[in-house]
Amino acid sequence: MPVVHEDGQLVARIRERDLSALGALYDKYRLQVFHTALAVTRDRQAAEDILQEAFLKVHAYANRIDLGVPLAPWLYRVTVNLSYTWATRQAKWRTSLETLIDRLVAPPRVAPEGYFEARDLQTRIQRAVDALPFNQRVVIILYYLSDLSLKEIAYILDCPVGTAKSRLHYGREALRRQLAQSLEPQAAPVLEMSYDFT
């Protein structure tokens, strides 16, 4: 008889239409799913939607889930896919909105100066992570926030371990460059002083 993981026992109960088992899985994994979605999307409402959608998928696909392994990797995979869908839609919406603004506003837009002039370090790091391409951002978040191994990340992203490793490397390099630049000491302002000798 195959060994059933404790998550698998709950999934088996969901198959029997026992919703308290879905509640138990939610209690166990809600923060992992929510925080991953929040870190990727930076949008609380989107993270809540993704959280609900991910567990509704557990409910809907309970018959296809392997009962012998922990549910976490499967849930992470669903969370990342849902976050990707959300990010893609946002990007399309943002692009069309920016196009519209470009047409409406005559002067050309310039890159915001002092983007990295955020006062606190966490904000700088968060902005640097947000600026990464989606694939690198997800690997950085799964590795540093969720503390997953490269092998687990590769499973979640359905890619070879080498690909996950390379995305982590390029993501780190991009972050290092951006952060080093943002943490450069600013040139001290030249004060114009005048003295009145009377």
Added chain:
Amino acid sequence: MTSRERPNVAGDGLGDLLRTALKDGVRAVTPSAGAREALLRAAAERQRAALPYPFEQARPRRDDEWRQWEGRTATESPTAALLLHARLIALRIVQ
């Protein structure tokens, strides 16, 4: 920010910075109190309605619809049903 206060983004220093910043960024934020209840309610609704995921209404097969329609018409008027039947066969051949 002096050089002593400036965070170390070289080597493992970057990893520590990222780990701390990412975890601090989400730690205090939790799903809303009603999220669990909303999930279970949505799951119960889907379960009750026995809808295939995500929202596809289980429709009778096209052939069943045809058969039901033909049967209902036949009880109303045999002649009309016969004519209709011929038209339906013709339609099927065209399709």
